[in-house]
Amino acid sequence: MSSNRITVKNMTDKEYFLGHKACAGCGGSLAVRLALKVFGDRTFAALPAGCMSAVGFIYPQMAFLNNAIISTFPGTGSMLSGMRAGLDALGVKDAHVVGFAGDGGTADIGLQALSGAIDRREKIIYICYDNEAYMNTGVQKSGLTPYGARTTTSPAGNNLPGSVMQKKNLFEIVAAHDIAYAATASVGYPQDYLNKLSKAAAVEGTSYIHIYATCPTGWGTPTETSVSLAKEAVDSGLWYLAEYEDGAFTLNRKPKEFFPVKEHLLKQGRFKHLKDSDIKVIEEARDKKWKRMLEKWN
Amino acid sequence: MIDTRKNESVFVSGDEAVALGVRLSRPQVISAYPITPQTIVVERLSEMVEDGSLDAKYIHVESEHSAMSAAMGASSVGARAFTATSSQGLLYMAEGLHYASGGRMPIVMMNANRSLALPWSIFGDHRDSMSMLDSGWIQVYVEDAQEALDMTIQAYRIAEDPSVLTPFMINLDGFILTHTYELVEVPRQKEVDSYLPPFSTPNKMSLETPKSMGFSTSPADNMEFKYQQHKAMMDSMEVIKKADKEFSEMFGRSYHGLVDCYQCDDAEYILVTAGSVTGTARVAVDTMRIKGIKAGVLKLRFMRPFPEQEIRNILSGAVSYGVLDKDISFGYEGTMFTNVNSALSGSKNFPRGMNFVGGLGGRDISVQDIEEMFIALQKCPDNAYGDYIKSRVSFVNMGVNINE
Numbered sequence: 001m002s003s004n005r006i007t008v009k010n011m012t013d014k015e016y017f018l019g020h021k022a023c024a025g026c027g028g029s030l031a032v033r034l035a036l037k038v039f040g041d042r043t044f045a046a047l048p049a050g051c052m053s054a055v056g057f058i059y060p061q062m063a064f065l066n067n068a069i070i071s072t073f074p075g076t077g078s079m080l081s082g083m084r085a086g087l088d089a090l091g092v093k094d095a096h097v098v099g100f101a102g103d104g105g106t107a108d109i110g111l112q113a114l115s116g117a118i119d120r121r122e123k124i125i126y127i128c129y130d131n132e133a134y135m136n137t138g139v140q141k142s143g144l145t146p147y148g149a150r151t152t153t154s155p156a157g158n159n160l161p162g163s164v165m166q167k168k169n170l171f172e173i174v175a176a177h178d179i180a181y182a183a184t185a186s187v188g189y190p191q192d193y194l195n196k197l198s199k200a201a202a203v204e205g206t207s208y209i210h211i212y213a214t215c216p217t218g219w220g221t222p223t224e225t226s227v228s229l230a231k232e233a234v235d236s237g238l239w240y241l242a243e244y245e246d247g248a249f250t251l252n253r254k255p256k257e258f259f260p261v262k263e264h265l266l267k268q269g270r271f272k273h274l275k276d277s278d279i280k281v282i283e284e285a286r287d288k289k290w291k292r293m294l295e296k297w298n
Numbered sequence: 299m300i301d302t303r304k305n306e307s308v309f310v311s312g313d314e315a316v317a318l319g320v321r322l323s324r325p326q327v328i329s330a331y332p333i334t335p336q337t338i339v340v341e342r343l344s345e346m347v348e349d350g351s352l353d354a355k356y357i358h359v360e361s362e363h364s365a366m367s368a369a370m371g372a373s374s375v376g377a378r379a380f381t382a383t384s385s386q387g388l389l390y391m392a393e394g395l396h397y398a399s400g401g402r403m404p405i406v407m408m409n410a411n412r413s414l415a416l417p418w419s420i421f422g423d424h425r426d427s428m429s430m431l432d433s434g435w436i437q438v439y440v441e442d443a444q445e446a447l448d449m450t451i452q453a454y455r456i457a458e459d460p461s462v463l464t465p466f467m468i469n470l471d472g473f474i475l476t477h478t479y480e481l482v483e484v485p486r487q488k489e490v491d492s493y494l495p496p497f498s499t500p501n502k503m504s505l506e507t508p509k510s511m512g513f514s515t516s517p518a519d520n521m522e523f524k525y526q527q528h529k530a531m532m533d534s535m536e537v538i539k540k541a542d543k544e545f546s547e548m549f550g551r552s553y554h555g556l557v558d559c560y561q562c563d564d565a566e567y568i569l570v571t572a573g574s575v576t577g578t579a580r581v582a583v584d585t586m587r588i589k590g591i592k593a594g595v596l597k598l599r600f601m602r603p604f605p606e607q608e609i610r611n612i613l614s615g616a617v618s619y620g621v622l623d624k625d626i627s628f629g630y631e632g633t634m635f636t637n638v639n640s641a642l643s644g645s646k647n648f649p650r651g652m653n654f655v656g657g658l659g660g661r662d663i664s665v666q667d668i669e670e671m672f673i674a675l676q677k678c679p680d681n682a683y684g685d686y687i688k689s690r691v692s693f694v695n696m697g698v699n700i701n702e
Contacts, residue, residue: 044375044503057513067503069374070512072393075367078359082327082371082379083503085355089326089377092505113367116360 006194011037020063021055025223027187027213027230028052028129032100034190035127035209038197041066043096044087046080048110049073050102051136052129074109076101077117080124096125096201103130103144106210107170118177118206125200126208128170131215139218143168146238147285148278149270151218156273166285171210175244180205182244186212188231192241192252199243212239220269229267235259237286240293249297261286307483312475313338315443315482316382316408316468319450321352322490323406325380326497327372329357329365334420335476336384336410343380354380362387366394366405373403374511376502378454381405384472385412385426392430398465399434399527401512402501404457405465406450407435411573411624412472413659421660422472424572424624428601428633434527436466436534437601439572443480446470448551451485452541455494462534463501464527471574471624473660485549493548535603556605558597559612561587565594566617567675569654570609570638572598575622575663582668593672598634606641613642618650618678620671622694624657631655631691650678656694667694 016036022029028051036043045068047053053070056063071079076099084097101110106128117124133151134140141154145163150156154163174182181203185193193211200207212233214226221229233239236259241252262279265271274282310318317339320328328347330340346352355372359365362383369379383391388409398405409427413419427437436456440446449468457466470476503509515523539555546552560580562568567586571579579595586593596612596619598605613619623632630636635653642648654671656663671694 041508042505046371054514057510059513059515059519062510062513064510065508067375067505067508068510069371069503070514071371072363072367072397074363075370075394078329078361078364078367079371079374081357081359081364082329082368082373083375084371085327085357085368086372086375086377086379089355089372090375092375095505112360113364116364119360120358 016065023217025216025226027226030187031129031211031213035197039096044083045098046071047100048076048105050105052100054136075113076110077113081117081122084122084124099126104134104142107143107168118179121205128210129213131213133218135215135218148274161278174208181207184210184242186230186234188227232259232264236261236264251297307481310482311477311479312443312446312470315447316450317342319447320380321346323451323454325354326377327355327379329359329368329381331359331362331365333384333387335472336382339382362391366391369405370398370403373405378497379405382408384410388426395433402463404463406453408468410472410476411469419659423658427469428625439469441576443482455541456537458497459537462530462537464530474574531603556600557608560595562594562612566592567672568594568596568616568619570596570621579668582665586672609641610645614645614647616649618675620652620654620675622654626655652678653691654694
């Protein structure tokens with residue numbers, strides 16, 4: 001893998017997703033951009049309602065150079081299945097069929113179709129860019145919004161600390177289908193993401209990458225910190241880099257010491273209100289998860 | 299197994315007739331989800347794929363929403379797609395219906411007409427498809443299994459016409475058609491192949507000419523797309539007539555385009571029907587004619603595009619007309635009645651009309667019920683006066699009094 005692996009240095013200069021109207025510092029658009037540089041011209045993409053479809057397909061200004069279509073909000077997985085079946089029936093070989101869906105489109109409204117698609121074992125790649133809320137509609141809580149995050153439907157006040165639910169464990173839900181390949185990634189660790197994209201492109205069967213994607217607009221963070229914050233999220237243990245292959249989980253990065261959670265969270269407007277007791281809840285949940293991952297995963 | 303190299307008559311249900319029509323149409327992708335009374339269609343298709351007599355990708359989807367979504371995925375890369383549904387399933391995929399028509403994807407779908415919950419009912423009426431009338435799909439209502447098979451083949455021909463590119467819904471009355479066995483003539487594959495060429499469209503994603511599809515528009519552009527969609531549906535009327543004519547030349551069966559008539563030429567009292575009840579109405583017309591009453595039936599085959607001109611021509615010569623709706627738009631009247639009245643509103647002679655709502659939730663409509671409709675039409679009051687507005691909508695064969 002090392003000899004022909006795609007790196008920031010040797011990747012193509014060609015852009016497949018450009019001229020779109022995403023916010024400055026958008027982590028989701030970075031996830032899409034890098035993925036298409038790995039997948040290349042022979043890519044058919046489907047994107048449900050969400051930020052990337054909203055910013056990439058405004059007639060007559062189309063932002064994708066490869067084939068791309070907006071799917072229904074709940075129907076990314078099934079539209080990908082239909083595209084793959086159609087291409088197979090027409091004899092189109094060596095083409096990638098790829099979905100890019102946000103956290104709401106994946107963990108909430110699109111979960112049924114995603115589960116069906118994985119169950120069918122088709123050769124499709126599904127990428128969830130997780131910016132931890134319904135950003136396109138103006139920052140509402142999703143199933144992947146973390147504890148304590150202020151959104152426009154989980155306000156922080158005297159009675160509630162923002163979202164009172166922990167993030168849905170989607171990576172392991174996907175893995176429980178015994179999917180051919182699944183991984184988590186972060187826009188803060190681009191080489192790790194590129195490696196995983198290459199693996200997903202090569203695997204026979206369905207693959208899933210869940211990439212943590214910063215959203216300056218929704219998180220209340222400076223645009224220039226999008227990459228460093230996404231890196232810090234991993235370093236603080238609030239996100240993790242892992243893979244699921246051949247029935248086994250592997251942790252790709254095991255920080256010896258976590259970056260301080262409080263320092264990381266308080267850089268973000270959505271967490272500014274958190275009390276020390278809330279941060280304790282977050283740290284405890286993190287430690288519980290890491291204890292389990294370190295014990296059971298490679 | 300049916301030998302499609304020669305004309306063969308087989309004894310099959312309406313669902314099976316659709317499956318045979320689908321196989322002859324050579325779809326490349328089938329997305330399948332079960333729902334009574336449609337299920338036999340996807341069962342038979344799976345058997346055909348298994349035994350190799352149908353070369354199609356068969357996708358087991360996890361919902362009707364995904365059935366439509368997968369069909370759209372297939373259509374978006376230029377593959378011929380088929381799916382089938384009914385009732386709650388049709389409503390569950392409602393988003394996809396508008397999506398497919400807006401995306402100009404010529405998907406063909408069979409719908410087994412079934413009532414809508416609540417209360418739950420697996421039996422037939424037209425409330426499912428009528429509630430989807432504005433979804434931009436061509437809608438045909440067939441009368442028997444033969445018409446179901448023939449229209450499946452014609453559906454692809456019409457939907458895929460470059461001037462149409464609009465999805466097509468074939469409606470079969472639940473159980474009455476879907477589960478009733480009839481003798482059906484199965485056309486030869488070779489002739490169907492010459493009637494229905496392979497699907498070809500510029501409106502697709504491909505490696506040669508990459509495209510963005512399913513895009514969004516601003517208020518500055520949206521109406522133009524909707525206008526084109528409407529125009530394509532209007533233009534489909536001529537395509538439908540041509541498809542029927544050529545089908546008749548090749549296979550010897552004509553359904554007379556958008557509407558079919560029985561004894562309408564000199565009829566004073568005409569009942570408008572859709573679907574399987576038309577057969578019952580034909581019998582009732584015969585008995586009325588014996589009694590010297592000039593009755594006729596207008597079989598409304600297509601609800602969209604709506605055959606305004608044909609309806610106007612045929613009904614404006616009548617003294618009065620009735621519309622038999624297996625549907626009720628609560629708070630007003632049956633949807634077919636509203637549409638027929640609208641078609642007539644521009645004609646010089648606007649005959650008196652009555653709306654008979656019947657068959658809801660699968661209740662039987664007998665020959666006698668229809669005879670009573672013709673008798674009521676003879677007594678139909680003048681449009682402009684008295685209790686006409688109150689009395690023009692009546693429920694057929696009710697078990698309770700209206701004021702009970």
